[in-house]
Amino acid sequence: ATLVSSDVTSDTIISNGYIFTYTRDKLFTGGTGHIIGRQVRVPWPDGVEAQSVTTPPPGVTDHKARLTIRKANGHVFDINALAFKLLANTAGAGGAIEIMPLLDGEDAFNDPLYFDATGYYGLTFSYDESPNPWGSTALLKGFDTYKVSLYVDFAFVGLTLQSSDVSGDFDGDGDVDLIDFEFLTSCLNGPGNEPSPSCTAEEFAIADLDSDLDVDLADFAQFVRRMTP
Structure with missing residues (x-):
């Protein structure tokens, strides 16, 4: 947490x-x-x-x-x-x-x-x-x-x-697309690092897809797999 x-x-x-x-x-x-x-x-x-x-x-x-x-x-x-x-x-x-x-x-x-x-x-x-x-x-x-x-x-x-939410769907529109990708990149901080000021605590919680308290390449890989064609 x-x-x-x-x-x-x-x-x-x-x-x-x-x-x-x-x-x-x-x-x-x-x-x-x-x-x-x-x-x-x-x-x-x-x-x-x-x-x-x-x-x-x-x-x-x-x-x-x-x-x-x-x-x-x-x-x-x-x-x-x-x-x-x-x-x-x-x-x-x-x-x-x-x-x-x-x-x-x-x-x-x-x-x-x-x-x-x-x-x-x-x-x-x-x-x-x-x-x-x-x-x-x-x-x-x-x-x-x-x-x-x-x-x-x-x-x-x-x-x-x-919840029926789609993991990685930042804007809540039911898909994972390039708009959500912009949110993810604003929170991408690397292993063990604090998020940037542009990433809110709520956005960070969504972006941390593997729940390890950082947003790194592992979360990026999960996000890509969830992207809607």
Whole structure:
């Protein structure tokens, strides 16, 4: 994964063309009188951890752990299956992961979809498209953003994401052509090198076809094989 940005209460990474923004309790003091932050218990690539926050970000009135998933190119995608680990106890009060899909910035439903998360620290929950009174991913289809929240820390440890996108299609017109090639060349940086300023983080994520955190001749070769006649 590539770090895109690090804010006061969140971080954003890109992996395989997907952008993950998740809360981090960076302003935690632990009673020391100075900011020490909190340890990450499920680091990438083992998972994506979201932490409840001591100080909510601007415009937010609660302290929930939050995670947002979207594609770098802004296109729609599906969540076919998910697995998350509790990083705090919810057995007493009960709890549920809330997922609100969005399309073009608008909520898909009046209420979020709920996935039971009642249990103890370290317990892992898994859900897929199967009918299940505790939660199902059957309705998580065809949206461009998914906002996830829980009132305690959690980490996604498994996600099955599906998209109809054509790999290497920068402009989203359904083919890989010379227009897309211009995007690729602007990101071509060679093994282990930082991309040029003309290549955005989103474009870099698309151009890194082999997901090795650079855009080099290996990605160029894959791109050529995908070009539309």
